[in-house]
Each structure stands twice: as structure tokens, then as C-alpha cells.
Amino acid sequence: MSTGLLYALAGVLLFVLGAAGAVLLAHLMRKVLAFNVMGSGAFLVLVGLAQREDVIDPVPQAMVLTGIVVAVAATALALGLARAFHARTGRTGLTEEARRD
Amino acid sequence: MTEAWPDPAAWLILLPLAWATLAFLAGPGRGGRLAIPALAAQCALALWLAVSLAESGARLHPVGGWGAPLGIDLLADGLSAVMLLLTQAVALALAVYAQAYFADAHHRHEATWFWPLTGFLIAAMNALFLSADLFNLYVTLELLGLAAVGLVAVGGGTAQIAAALRYLLVSLIASGAYLMGVALIYGTYGTAAIASLAPLIDPTPPLATWLAAGLMVVGLMAKTALFPFHFWLPPAHGGAPAPVSALLSALVVKASFYLVLRLALGPFAPLAEMAAWLAGGLGAAAILWGSWQALRTRHIKRLVAWSTVAQLGYLFLIFPLLAADGLAMQAGVMQAVAHGLAKAALFAAAGVLMRATGRDTLDGLAGVAGRVPLTLFAFGLAGVTIMGLPPSAGFLAKWLLIDAALASGQWGWVVVIIAGGLLAAGYIFRVLRRAFLVAPEDSRFHPVPRRLEWTAFALAVASVLLGLRGAELVALLG
Amino acid sequence: MTVNEVLPLAVIASSLLPGLIIFALPERRIGLRSALNLLGAVSKLVFVGLLLAGVAAGEEYGFRHTVLPGVELVFKADALALLFVTLSTVLWLFTTVYAIGYLEGSPHRSRFFGFFSLCVTATVGLAMAGNLFTFFVFYELLTLSTFPLVVHRGTPQAMRGGMVYLAYTLAGGALLLTGIVWLHGLMGQVDFVHGGSVAALGPQATAQLKVVFLLLIAGVGVKAAIVPLHGWLPQAMVAPAPVSALLHAVAVVKAGAFGIVRIVYEVYGVEYAQSLGLLLPLAIAAAITIVWGSVRALFQDDLKKRLAYSTVSQVSYIALGVALFGPVGTIGGLAHLVHQGIMKITLFFAAGNYAETLGVHKVSELDGAGRRMPLTSAAFSIAAFGMIGVAPTAGYVSKWYLGEGALAAGMDWVVAVLWTSSLLNAAYFLPILYRLWFRPRPAAWPHEHIPARGWRETGWLLLAPPLITAAAVLITGLFAETSWSPLAWAKLIAAREYLQ
Known part of the structure; x- marks a missing residue:
């Protein structure tokens, strides 16, 4: 098993963990963190799978850099909204809001 | 390609980015003055692009002359041209609407962020329609999602922020899934360009490809609010200010549908057969469930938002029928365009009705037929498109869809399509019927700017009259 | 575009454009609105005359316009189209005058x-439709444009009637659409041509063609109020009298009956429909409707409801005539398409006059109304005699030809149906005349x-x-028997249909 594949498998594991967390956890902060874990997993897969025979492919590196920038922006927006939500309701989770139609 | 005038495709992305930034700098209330002329120019650009495509077929524009794989290619074909035209046209009408809508003292604070965010939203959407690479599509998809979430929260109310948060979380998880799919595809095939992927994927691909396709399509379905991922849509679209709801329901959800269609027609075509039935089934469920909820809710905008859930279902009915002969693809695009125009009109009209009555419930509507007849007429005309009655574009979409279903002998879909149309009639007439009732003595009506009424009306008329020019649209699709 | 292309469009535009302008007019511009209405109606009459x-x-x-590939x-303004166009154009003029008052x-x-x-735009468009697609477009437009008229009063009762009307007609439209797209899938665009075109599909398609026919x-039977699809018609009589006149005589039920004519003669072709065995069931359905409508009319005390059931019965005469295999039927x-229109509109005008002048809505309240409103009552009486089929009214002529047609086709039982119906018509109209x-x-x-x-009993x-x-x-x-009567025109059409 090459190092690349190892990274990729770790990435898949992180992705699954993150996705489960983002769906299942109630606390908004935890959800945001879980999303970041999930994103990192995907980045790891992207870089890991692309490592072949010591030839470095620059494209995935560029992709991951772009992806990280996007993830930072998304995290910032999520935190901003979560703070606004907390300031208005004093709550840290959305669950109570779920059924209100 | 070194022309004196760069490609219109590039300008369609740069222009909204520019006016969005300027609107941010100019401050609240002035964004509209920038946005409306800029959007008019974008309409002209999109039209120019469409005309030149009709003459010469698909065209590629390497940004900055770099070219793939290091640079970014913009690819415009008939499908993207149709979506671009729809986006610019609806956005222009809604910008005119929004300027009058936010001029009101109660809504002025919402305008602060509306214009910059709308600009970024349009830029992201145009970039998405012009991208030719799965990863670039991810970036545009994410930008689009962030701008849309910002717009949902623009009102600043607690319910709106909660809806925005929920939307954001769904959107992030969905694009995470999509990104994972891209990573797997890149790892397997060493490219993310749609054009070079298509010949690489055969009908018996490795497991990673199946997994990637599954993750990407499910992520996109969640972003399109396909049943059962629709739960975020009614609060987000139903709670936002009317121009925002209209933008989101008419355009944003179409972007991720467009991407699913691209994938199903292009690289994932060999895999589509099995998943197509699932997509169709979910679409059918969306039609029935969305319509049923629209028949039950007490709020005008919720009703329109649930109608979006139902109408999006039609878009996914095309996948089991794609094989036939291009009919289903035309039906899907026709439905996307028809619904885009009609839903923008419905939300715009709903905004007027709510402002005129000062209430957001259906019960408050009694007597509005006499007060804002033009708006009610707009609602009715847009309703004609939603119900799929002639001569609207919605009718043509339904006609093509039924034709495609019968051509491939798949009877079940016909029943769903017809039933969906009747259910749509049910919820549209829930509104119209109340509007015709005699107003109670104590009801008070507030004056509404005429411009709001006229823009809603123009959108509705466009959605109906497009039905007479379906041939041109189909010709553009090629 | 040549004159021959423009003229049908002018007939449509002559009511469409005034309609659109009228929407934009403020409520108080009564004079301008009436002028526009009458201008539209008269110019339409001129165009129709030219046609x-x-x-x-x-x-x-x-005129042709491509909407989608294929x-x-x-x-197409042919003789059959013009029969209906002329009827609705002439009656629209009178109904407009009446509605203004x-x-x-x-x-x-x-x-x-x-x-x-x-x-009315939808009605003439439907009459001149040259293929099933166009027919459907205007058929649904008719549904949508009549709904606001039915619920015009805005009362809960009107709303209920309107919703029943919508439910029936939209469901009918859905059936019609399915049938049309199916046929479209089988043979491409289905133009209306003399003698029909589906026979070309050959024997392997007969099973499908039967289902499509059904x-x-x-689909059109809902508007034509064929039992058991007639439930909306008595409910829709909550509409104002001019609207009822429009529904019953000019537009809606006529559109359904006209659709049956087009489908049997110019889609399937009467010979082919006969060879598929489709005409007898249609004749039976029409006969049941004729008798059932008359029986129900007997028991209605509400005048407009009685007239509504009478429409259910009378409109099926048209379907019956179509289903009788042979030119005389x-x-x-x-x-009868024309005759029923003229007679029924007279009855509804008169019923509206009683309601508007005296507040009388029920048959039992009509006692002595003939002396208070002799002119209205005379008109009512003439039309009622026509409905019964008394010579020398228009109703007599159509019943005569229907009976002859039935005998020629060897369907003697139809004559019995006609007699029963006439007796029932007499049974529900004569008591009204007696009271009047x-x-x-x-x-x-x-x-x-x-x-x-003075002698002016009402406006x-x-x-x-x-x-x-x-x-x-x-x-x-x-x-x-003159050369410009509806009957002569019907003979012209029949000659063209059966010559093929």
C-alpha cells in the first residue's frame, strides 16, 4: 500500500466522521467543526489519490488550496450566522426550530 | 483567441462581480442604480452569446489565454446559453422589483446586503453555467450557496437566520459530498474536465466511480431540494423578503439541477440508467408531497415555496426518459425556464399581496381581486404556467414530457404528470378563489407601488408567451 | 401574410384586443368600455361575414405557427368552424348588450x-382550431376565462359553484390532453381533415385508437355535459344571467359538443369510427343524457336550474346527431348546434329579466308574470315551444332531421328517445307557461x-x-329551407364530410 493510498483512506475516514458529525450533532459549533473535518477528508483524498509513482501532479494541490479558501469563507459565514442566532435566541442548536410549518 | 473585445462569457462573470463590489462600497439604497443598468447589459451579453452560438455552435474561451489543465476554460453551448438568458432576464426583472420593494421604510435595512449579495449570486451562477470542469463547478456551487444563504438572512429576523443556518448546513454537507466525488473522480481518471471524462467512463466502471457519482448526484439533489432533501426550502424561501425568495426559487435551485443534467448527459451517461429510476421516483414523490403541502399551508409564501418543491420534481422526472430522443432534455430545460419565470412572478405577486393586505395568510386575501387586480392577474397567469395549461411554456414542458413518457412506453409517469397538474390547479386556485371573495368590512388595504405590480405582471406574461416561441428555445438547445 | 391568413386572426383579435384594453380601464369609464365591447363585437361580425x-x-x-418542432x-376557417364562429359571434353581440344592461x-x-x-376569443379560437393541439389550447383557455365569470359575485355559493366547475373541466382537460398527446405520439400532428386521418394507422392500432377515442x-364530454360528466352545469348556474347564457348557449357546452363533432368527423372520420364500433356507444350515452337531463329538469323549482338540466338534455342532441351514421343525422x-344556442340564450335572457326586474328566481314564483312582463314572457314562450319541438320553430327543424336521420341509419329506438324527450320537455316547460x-x-x-x-316592462x-x-x-x-339558414349551412358541411 502506497503512502498516497494511505492518505486517501484516512481522508475517507475523516470524511465519513465529519459527515456523520455534521448531520447528527446538535450544537451549531460542533456542526461547523464537523463540516471542516469533512472538508479536510475530501482534500486528503484529492491529494492522496493523485500521488502516483512519485510524480507530483500540481493540479490537485491547486484545487486543495482553492478548496481551503472556500472552506474558510463558508466557516466564517456559518460562525457569523450561528452567533447572530445565539444572540437572538440564546440557543446553540436548531433542533427546536425543526417543525414549525 | 486575442480579440479586441473579449468573449461575452468572461464579461458575464466579471460584470456582476464588479457591480456587486461597487454596490457594497456605495452603501445601502444605491445598489439598485448600479445593478439595473448592469443587468440590462448582461441581458444583452447573454443574448449576443446565444445568437453567436446559434450561428457557430458551442464555443470555448480559455480565461487569460492559459487553457486547461492549468488555466480555466469557459465553455458555452446551447444549454448554458438558455440558462444564462433565463438568469439575466429574471434577475433584471427582479432587480427592478427589488428597487421599489426596498424603497419602503420598513424594508430599507434589508437592502444593505441585498445588492452586493445578489451580484455575487449572479456572478457565481453565470460562472457555473459556463464552467467545463468538475472542480470549478464545485467552487461556483459553493460561492452560489454562500451568497444564497446570505440572502436568506438578509432580513435579519430570528426565523430568517434559523432558516439561513439550516440552508447553509445542508448546502455545506451537500457540496462536501460533491467535492469528495470530485476527489474520487480525479483520483481515478486523473482529470476533472467534463469533456475529457466522458470518453473515459464506460458502463462498467470501478467502484470508486460509482461512489463518486452517487456522492455528487446526492449532494446536488440536496441542493436542488429534491424530495426528501426538500425540508430546508420552505422555511428559507418562504421566510425571506419577496425579491430574495423569487431569486432563490426561480434561479438558484435550477443551477444544481443544471449540473445534474450536465453530468447525466455527459460523463455519467453510462451509469444513468439505474439511478435514473431513483431520480424519477423521487421526482414523482416530490410532485405529490410538495403539492399536498401546498394545499395545506395557511401562508401565501409557504404555499409558493411548497409549489417550488413540487415543480422541481418535474425536473427529475426527465431522467428515466432521457434515452428517448432529446424530448425529455427539452422538456426539462423548458420546465426549468417556465418555472423560473413563473415562480419569480408568483413570489413577486405574493410580495405585493402581502404588502397590500398587511397579512401573510391566505385568509387575509379576501377582496384583493378588487384592490390589486393587476397583481392577481399576474398570479393567475403565472399559475397557468405552474399548472401547465396552454399556451404557457409550462404546458409545452408538460407536453414534451408526456410525449417522451409515451414514446418510451412508461405510463406511470404520465399519471404523475397529469395528477401533478391537477394538484397545482388545486393550490393555485386556493389563492385566486379567496381573492375573489367579498372583502370583510374591517379589512384595510395599503397602497402598493405600481412598479411592483408591473414587474410581477411582466414576468408572468413572459412565462405564458414563451409558450408560443418554444421552437426557438428548442432550436437553441440544438 | 396573405388576406386568407390574416382574416382568421382578425376574428380572434377583434375580441382579444378589446378584452385586454378593458382590463386596464378604470371602473368608471362605462362609455368607453361599452363602446370597445360593441366595436369588437361588430367588427368581429364583419370579419365573420367576409369569411x-x-x-x-x-x-x-x-394560419400556421410552429410552437415546437412538429x-x-x-x-382553419372552414364551413364547420364558421357554423360555430357565426353562432358565437352573433350571440356574443346580444349577450354583450344584455350584460351591459x-x-x-x-x-x-x-x-x-x-x-x-x-x-369569446377562446370560443372562436377553438372553433377555428385546425388540429387537436390548437383545439386543446383554446379549450383550456375557455375554462380559465370562464372561471372568473362564474365566481363573479364573490359569494361563498358562487365560489362553490366555481370550484365544482373547475374541478370537472380541468379533470376533463387532463383526459383530453392525455388522449391528444397519445395520438400525437402515434402519428405526429393530428390535423382536422375531412374524413379523418387516423385510419391510416392500420389495423394494429385499433385497440389504442379505441382507448384514445374514449x-x-x-375530455370534451365534460364540457358537453354528457351524463355522468354533467355535474358542474347545474352548479355553475349561480353565475350572473349573461354568464349563464354564455355558458349554455354560446361558449362552454357548445365547445364540448363542437369538439365531439370535430373528433368524430375530422380526426377519426365517421366511416372509420363506425367501423371501430364507436358510434353506437356514443349514441347511447347521448340518449341517456337526453332522457336523464329532462327527467331531472322536471323536479327543479329554481328556474335557472331547470334550464340548466334542460341544457344537459338538449346539448346531447348534437352528440346524438353526430353519432347517427348518415348525412341526415x-x-x-x-x-341543432345553432338552434339550441338561439333558443337557450332566449330562455336565459328571460330568466335573467325575471330575476333582475321582479326578483323572481323560482318557477313557483312566476305566477302571473306574463301579464307584468308580456314581452319577456312571449320570448320565453317561443323559445320554450322551440325546445319542445313545436312547428314552426327552430327546434322542430332539428328534431325532424334527427328523427329522419335515425330512421335512415336504422336506429329506430332513437326516435322513441326523441319522443320521450319531447314529452318530458313539454312536461317541464308547459307548467311554466301556464303559470306565466x-x-x-x-x-x-x-x-x-x-x-x-308604460309598456316598457324592464330596461x-x-x-x-x-x-x-x-x-x-x-x-x-x-x-x-332558404339558402342562408343554419340548416342550409349544415347541409353544406354534411355534403363536404360525406363526399370524402
Whole structure:
């Protein structure tokens, strides 16, 4: 098993963990963190799978850099909204809001 | 390609980015003055692009002359041209609407962020329609999602922020899934360009490809609010200010549908057969469930938002029928365009009705037929498109869809399509019927700017009259 | 574009454009609105006159516009189209005059007349449709433009009637659409041509064609109020009287009946439909409707409801005529399309006059109304005799041809149906006439809105239309054998259908 594949498998594991967390956890902060874990997993897969025979492919590196920038922006927006939500309701989770139609 | 005038495709992305930034700098209330002329120019650009495509077929524009794989290619074909035209046209009408809508003292604070965010939203959407690479599509998809979430929260109310948060979380998880799919595809095939992927994927691909396709399509379905991922849509679209709801329901959800269609027609075509039935089934469920909820809710905008859930279902009915002969693809695009125009009109009209009555419930509507007849007429005309009655574009979409279903002998879909149309009639007439009732003595009506009424009306008329020019649209699709 | 292309479009535009302008008019512009209405109605009459002269001379009028690849919007003003176009154009003029008088001083008139014009636009468009696609477009437009008229009063009762109307007609539209797309898938665009075109599909398609026929006929049968699809018609009588006149005589039920004519003669072809065994079931359904409608009419005390059930019964004469295999029955059915329109509109005008002048809505309140309103009652009586089929009215002519047609086709039982129906018609109309003319008038009318002034029993605009249409009932009957009567035109059509 090459190092690349190892990274990729770790990435898949992180992705699954993150996705489960983002769906299942109630606390908004935890959800945001879980999303970041999930994103990192995907980045790891992207870089890991692309490592072949010591030839470095620059494209995935560029992709991951772009992806990280996007993830930072998304995290910032999520935190901003979560703070606004907390300031208005004093709550840290959305669950109570779920059924209100 | 070194022309004196760069490609219109590039300008369609740069222009909204520019006016969005300027609107941010100019401050609240002035964004509209920038946005409306800029959007008019974008309409002209999109039209120019469409005309030149009709003459010469698909065209590629390497940004900055770099070219793939290091640079970014913009690819415009008939499908993207149709979506671009729809986006610019609806956005222009809604910008005119929004300027009058936010001029009101109660809504002025919402305008602060509306214009910059709308600009970024349009830029992201145009970039998405012009991208030719799965990863670039991810970036545009994410930008689009962030701008849309910002717009949902623009009102600043607690319910709106909660809806925005929920939307954001769904959107992030969905694009995470999509990104994972891209990573797997890149790892397997060493490219993310749609054009070079298509010949690489055969009908018996490795497991990673199946997994990637599954993750990407499910992520996109969640972003399109396909049943059962629709739960975020009614609060987000139903709670936002009317121009925002209209933008989101008419355009944003179409972007991720467009991407699913691209994938199903292009690289994932060999895999589509099995998943197509699932997509169709979910679409059918969306039609029935969305319509049923629209028949039950007490709020005008919720009703329109649930109608979006139902109408999006039609878009996914095309996948089991794609094989036939291009009919289903035309039906899907026709439905996307028809619904885009009609839903923008419905939300715009709903905004007027709510402002005129000062209430957001259906019960408050009694007597509005006499007060804002033009708006009610707009609602009715847009309703004609939603119900799929002639001569609207919605009718043509339904006609093509039924034709495609019968051509491939798949009877079940016909029943769903017809039933969906009747259910749509049910919820549209829930509104119209109340509007015709005699107003109670104590009801008070507030004056509404005429411009709001006229823009809603123009959108509705466009959605109906497009039905007479379906041939041109189909010709553009090629 | 040539004149022959423009003229059908002009007929459509002459009510569409005034309608659209009227929507935009403020409520108080009564004069301008009425002028626009009448201008539209008269100019439409002129255009139709030109078309009639041209078609009689063998000209062909048509217009095509491609909507989708392989799908066209086709207008064709042939003899059959003009039969219906002329009827609705002439009656629209009278109904407009009547409606101006009837709605004097009531709210939302711009909306009313706007939809009124759209409704007639849809009717003439449907009449001139040259293929099933175009027919469907206007068929649904008709549904949509009549709904606001049915619920015009805005009362909960009107709303209920309107919703029932919608539920029936939209469901019918869905069936029709399925049938049309199915046929489209089998053979591409289905143009209306003499003798029909589906026979070309060959014997392997007969099973599908039978199902499609059922779908199509059920779809238009809703508007034609064929039992058991008639439930909306009595409910929709909550509409104002001019609207009822429109629904029953000019537009909606006629559109359904006209659809049956087109489908049998020009989609399937009468010979092919006969060979598939489709005409006998249609004749039986029509016969059941004729008897059932008459029986139900007997038990209605509400005058407009009685008239509504009478429509259910009478409109199926047209379907019956179509289903009788042979030119004589065809002539009877087509002539009845016009005759029923003139007679029924007279009855509804008169019923509206009783309601508007005296506040009388029920048959049991009509005692002595003949002496208070002799002109209206005379018109009512003439039309009622026409419905029964008494010579020399228009109704007599159509029943005569239907009976002859049935005998020629060897369907003797149809004659029995016609006799039963005539007896039942007499049974529900004669008591009304007896009350009108021979019962003493009550001490006071329920709500006397318009007092009598000399011999002018009610408003001018309310009085003139029923008198003219009642005269027309007599004239079309008396002069049926002249070359310009509806009967002569029906003979022209039948000759063209059966020559192929």
C-alpha cells in the first residue's frame, strides 16, 4: 500500500466522521467543526489519490488550496450566522426550530 | 483567441462581480442604480452569446489565454446559453422589483446586503453555467450557496437566520459530498474536465466511480431540494423578503439541477440508467408531497415555496426518459425556464399581496381581486404556467414530457404528470378563489407601488408567451 | 401574410384586443368600455361575414405557427368552424348588450367584460382550431376565462359553484390532453381533415385508437355535459344571467359538443369510427343524457336550474346527431348546434329579466308574470315551444332531421328517445307557461328592482336581446329551407364530410 493510498483512506475516514458529525450533532459549533473535518477528508483524498509513482501532479494541490479558501469563507459565514442566532435566541442548536410549518 | 473585445462569457462573470463590489462600497439604497443598468447589459451579453452560438455552435474561451489543465476554460453551448438568458432576464426583472420593494421604510435595512449579495449570486451562477470542469463547478456551487444563504438572512429576523443556518448546513454537507466525488473522480481518471471524462467512463466502471457519482448526484439533489432533501426550502424561501425568495426559487435551485443534467448527459451517461429510476421516483414523490403541502399551508409564501418543491420534481422526472430522443432534455430545460419565470412572478405577486393586505395568510386575501387586480392577474397567469395549461411554456414542458413518457412506453409517469397538474390547479386556485371573495368590512388595504405590480405582471406574461416561441428555445438547445 | 391568413386572426383579435384594453380601464369609464365591447363585437361580425362569403365561394382560410418542432398552432376557417364562429359571434353581440344592461351599477365590471371578451376569443379560437393541439389550447383557455365569470359575485355559493366547475373541466382537460398527446405520439400532428386521418394507422392500432377515442370524448364530454360528466352545469348556474347564457348557449357546452363533432368527423372520420364500433356507444350515452337531463329538469323549482338540466338534455342532441351514421343525422345535429344556442340564450335572457326586474328566481314564483312582463314572457314562450319541438320553430327543424336521420341509419329506438324527450320537455316547460299566462299575479313581487313604465316592462338593454333572439327562433324555423339558414349551412358541411 502506497503512502498516497494511505492518505486517501484516512481522508475517507475523516470524511465519513465529519459527515456523520455534521448531520447528527446538535450544537451549531460542533456542526461547523464537523463540516471542516469533512472538508479536510475530501482534500486528503484529492491529494492522496493523485500521488502516483512519485510524480507530483500540481493540479490537485491547486484545487486543495482553492478548496481551503472556500472552506474558510463558508466557516466564517456559518460562525457569523450561528452567533447572530445565539444572540437572538440564546440557543446553540436548531433542533427546536425543526417543525414549525 | 486575442480579440479586441473579449468573449461575452468572461464579461458575464466579471460584470456582476464588479457591480456587486461597487454596490457594497456605495452603501445601502444605491445598489439598485448600479445593478439595473448592469443587468440590462448582461441581458444583452447573454443574448449576443446565444445568437453567436446559434450561428457557430458551442464555443470555448480559455480565461487569460492559459487553457486547461492549468488555466480555466469557459465553455458555452446551447444549454448554458438558455440558462444564462433565463438568469439575466429574471434577475433584471427582479432587480427592478427589488428597487421599489426596498424603497419602503420598513424594508430599507434589508437592502444593505441585498445588492452586493445578489451580484455575487449572479456572478457565481453565470460562472457555473459556463464552467467545463468538475472542480470549478464545485467552487461556483459553493460561492452560489454562500451568497444564497446570505440572502436568506438578509432580513435579519430570528426565523430568517434559523432558516439561513439550516440552508447553509445542508448546502455545506451537500457540496462536501460533491467535492469528495470530485476527489474520487480525479483520483481515478486523473482529470476533472467534463469533456475529457466522458470518453473515459464506460458502463462498467470501478467502484470508486460509482461512489463518486452517487456522492455528487446526492449532494446536488440536496441542493436542488429534491424530495426528501426538500425540508430546508420552505422555511428559507418562504421566510425571506419577496425579491430574495423569487431569486432563490426561480434561479438558484435550477443551477444544481443544471449540473445534474450536465453530468447525466455527459460523463455519467453510462451509469444513468439505474439511478435514473431513483431520480424519477423521487421526482414523482416530490410532485405529490410538495403539492399536498401546498394545499395545506395557511401562508401565501409557504404555499409558493411548497409549489417550488413540487415543480422541481418535474425536473427529475426527465431522467428515466432521457434515452428517448432529446424530448425529455427539452422538456426539462423548458420546465426549468417556465418555472423560473413563473415562480419569480408568483413570489413577486405574493410580495405585493402581502404588502397590500398587511397579512401573510391566505385568509387575509379576501377582496384583493378588487384592490390589486393587476397583481392577481399576474398570479393567475403565472399559475397557468405552474399548472401547465396552454399556451404557457409550462404546458409545452408538460407536453414534451408526456410525449417522451409515451414514446418510451412508461405510463406511470404520465399519471404523475397529469395528477401533478391537477394538484397545482388545486393550490393555485386556493389563492385566486379567496381573492375573489367579498372583502370583510374591517379589512384595510395599503397602497402598493405600481412598479411592483408591473414587474410581477411582466414576468408572468413572459412565462405564458414563451409558450408560443418554444421552437426557438428548442432550436437553441440544438 | 396573405388576406386568407390574416382574416382568421382578425376574428380572434377583434375580441382579444378589446378584452385586454378593458382590463386596464378604470371602473368608471362605462362609455368607453361599452363602446370597445360593441366595436369588437361588430367588427368581429364583419370579419365573420367576409369569411362566410369566402367559404361559401370555396375559398380556404388558414394560419400556421410552429410552437415546437412538429407541433403547430393551426387555424382553419372552414364551413364547420364558421357554423360555430357565426353562432358565437352573433350571440356574443346580444349577450354583450344584455350584460351591459344587466350589470348596470354593479362592481368589477372591467374585470367582468375583460374575461367576457377572453371567453369569446377562446370560443372562436377553438372553433377555428385546425388540429387537436390548437383545439386543446383554446379549450383550456375557455375554462380559465370562464372561471372568473362564474365566481363573479364573490359569494361563498358562487365560489362553490366555481370550484365544482373547475374541478370537472380541468379533470376533463387532463383526459383530453392525455388522449391528444397519445395520438400525437402515434402519428405526429393530428390535423382536422375531412374524413379523418387516423385510419391510416392500420389495423394494429385499433385497440389504442379505441382507448384514445374514449379519452378524447370523455375530455370534451365534460364540457358537453354528457351524463355522468354533467355535474358542474347545474352548479355553475349561480353565475350572473349573461354568464349563464354564455355558458349554455354560446361558449362552454357548445365547445364540448363542437369538439365531439370535430373528433368524430375530422380526426377519426365517421366511416372509420363506425367501423371501430364507436358510434353506437356514443349514441347511447347521448340518449341517456337526453332522457336523464329532462327527467331531472322536471323536479327543479329554481328556474335557472331547470334550464340548466334542460341544457344537459338538449346539448346531447348534437352528440346524438353526430353519432347517427348518415348525412341526415349529421345535418340535424349541426343545425341543432345553432338552434339550441338561439333558443337557450332566449330562455336565459328571460330568466335573467325575471330575476333582475321582479326578483323572481323560482318557477313557483312566476305566477302571473306574463301579464307584468308580456314581452319577456312571449320570448320565453317561443323559445320554450322551440325546445319542445313545436312547428314552426327552430327546434322542430332539428328534431325532424334527427328523427329522419335515425330512421335512415336504422336506429329506430332513437326516435322513441326523441319522443320521450319531447314529452318530458313539454312536461317541464308547459307548467311554466301556464303559470306565466294563466295564474293570477301575487300581491307583491319578491324584489321589484325595476318598476314598469308604460309598456316598457324592464330596461331597454334587457328587453331587446331576448326579443331579437326569440324572433330568430321563429325565423330560422320558418325559413329553414332558404339558402342562408343554419340548416342550409349544415347541409353544406354534411355534403363536404360525406363526399370524402
